[in-house]
Amino acid sequence: MTINSVRGAPGVQEGADLVQLLTPEGERVDHPDYPLELTAEQVRGLYRDLVIVRRVDLEAVALTRQGELGIWASLLGQEAAQIGSGRALGEHDMVFPTYREHGVAWCRNVPPLNLLGLFRGVSHGGWDPEEYRFHLYTIVIGSQTLHATGYAMGMQRDGILGTDKAGATIAYFGDGATSQGDVNESFVFASVFNAPVVFFCQNNQWAISEPLEKQSRIPLYKRAQGYGFPGVRVDGNDVFACLAVTRKALENARSGQGPMLVEAYTYRMGAHTTTDDPTRYRLKAEEEAWKLKDPIERVKAYLVRGDLADAEFFDEIDAEAKAYARDLRKACLELPDPGPMAMFEHVYAEGHPLITEEQEQFAAYLASFEGSE
Incomplete structure (x- = not known):
C-alpha cells in the first residue's frame, strides 16, 4: 500500500516498499512478510494506548505553555510508531530512547509523572533503567544508538541469544540523527559484530527546521544495505504495521540474526519542542494532508467498521484519558523541589x-x- 505525500525530493518519497497493514480509512490489509493476528480486545487496548498517550502529551504541552515545565518534546502524530513498536517489546529487551519516546515509556510502565519531573527540573535521576528495561532520556542527538549497540554486544557475549532469556536492544532516533556520526558508527559496530539491536528511526520529515531532503537522497531504510544488514520502511501512522515489523525485527535479533533498521515513515504534527515555531519553515497544507492519516482515527475507523466497539466504548476511553490527564496535572504541580544535595x-x-x-x-x-x- 502507498500513501501520497505533498512534499518530497526525488528518491525519498513513499512508495510500494512501504509496509502497511491498516489504511488511513481503517481497512485491514495483509503483507506476506509481516502477518499479524490481533483479537478485538487487543485492538481496543492499542486504541486506549494511543488516546491516553496523546492526551498526556497535550497536557504536557499545556503545562509548558503555562510555565510549569521548562520544555517539552511533543510526540503528536507519532503515537502509532511508538505504541506499535513499544507493544512489540519483550520482557528481556532494553530500550534506548531519545527525549520524545513518551509512548514507548508508557508501554514500559514508566510513570508519565517521572517524565514530567525531568522537564519540570525537579528530578536529577528519572527512573531505574533496569527496573523498566527503559533507559534514561537522551538529549545528545544520536548518542543512544552507540549505547544500544554496546549493550546489545554485551547481551551477545552473555550467551543468552536463542535461549528463553534472550533479549535485544532497540534504539530510537529521528531522521535528523541519521546525519550524526554516532549513528553511522553504531551501524558499523552493529553490523560487523552482528549485534542484536533494532534501529528504529522515526522519520517525522523534519529535523527541527531542516526537511528530510537535507538528510538523505535515498530512502533512509536503504542506508542499512551499505552497512550489511536489512532495512525496512513501515507506515509510521499504522500501529498494526509498526507492531508487526518491530516484533519480527526483535525476534530476528534475539535469535542471533543481527541488526535491522526500521524506518517508521510518519509526521511530526506539532513543533519540534515547545520552543519551536514550525509555521516559520513548513506549509499548512502539508500538515492538513497528514491529518488525514491520523493514527488514532484509522484505528477508530477499523473498530467501527468491524463492529468491534460502540460509542460507549469511545466515550469511556475519552473520559479515562481526561481523568488521567487531570490527575497527572495535579501530581505534577505538587512535585516537591529537590534539596541542594540531591x-x-x-x-x-x-x-x-x-x-x-x-x-x-x-x-x-x-x-x-x-x-x-
Missing part, C-alpha cells in the same frame, strides 16, 4: 571518592549560611 545522589551507582569530597565541600558551604539573615 544533585549528588545519582551520579554513580556506587560511592566515588571525588563525588564524596565534592559533596562534603558543598555541604560545608551550605552550612556556613546557617544562622545568618
Whole structure:
C-alpha cells in the first residue's frame, strides 16, 4: 500500500516498499512478510494506548505553555510508531530512547509523572533503567544508538541469544540523527559484530527546521544495505504495521540474526519542542494532508467498521484519558523541589571518592549560611 505525500525530493518519497497493514480509512490489509493476528480486545487496548498517550502529551504541552515545565518534546502524530513498536517489546529487551519516546515509556510502565519531573527540573535521576528495561532520556542527538549497540554486544557475549532469556536492544532516533556520526558508527559496530539491536528511526520529515531532503537522497531504510544488514520502511501512522515489523525485527535479533533498521515513515504534527515555531519553515497544507492519516482515527475507523466497539466504548476511553490527564496535572504541580544535595545522589551507582569530597565541600558551604539573615 502507498500513501501520497505533498512534499518530497526525488528518491525519498513513499512508495510500494512501504509496509502497511491498516489504511488511513481503517481497512485491514495483509503483507506476506509481516502477518499479524490481533483479537478485538487487543485492538481496543492499542486504541486506549494511543488516546491516553496523546492526551498526556497535550497536557504536557499545556503545562509548558503555562510555565510549569521548562520544555517539552511533543510526540503528536507519532503515537502509532511508538505504541506499535513499544507493544512489540519483550520482557528481556532494553530500550534506548531519545527525549520524545513518551509512548514507548508508557508501554514500559514508566510513570508519565517521572517524565514530567525531568522537564519540570525537579528530578536529577528519572527512573531505574533496569527496573523498566527503559533507559534514561537522551538529549545528545544520536548518542543512544552507540549505547544500544554496546549493550546489545554485551547481551551477545552473555550467551543468552536463542535461549528463553534472550533479549535485544532497540534504539530510537529521528531522521535528523541519521546525519550524526554516532549513528553511522553504531551501524558499523552493529553490523560487523552482528549485534542484536533494532534501529528504529522515526522519520517525522523534519529535523527541527531542516526537511528530510537535507538528510538523505535515498530512502533512509536503504542506508542499512551499505552497512550489511536489512532495512525496512513501515507506515509510521499504522500501529498494526509498526507492531508487526518491530516484533519480527526483535525476534530476528534475539535469535542471533543481527541488526535491522526500521524506518517508521510518519509526521511530526506539532513543533519540534515547545520552543519551536514550525509555521516559520513548513506549509499548512502539508500538515492538513497528514491529518488525514491520523493514527488514532484509522484505528477508530477499523473498530467501527468491524463492529468491534460502540460509542460507549469511545466515550469511556475519552473520559479515562481526561481523568488521567487531570490527575497527572495535579501530581505534577505538587512535585516537591529537590534539596541542594540531591544533585549528588545519582551520579554513580556506587560511592566515588571525588563525588564524596565534592559533596562534603558543598555541604560545608551550605552550612556556613546557617544562622545568618
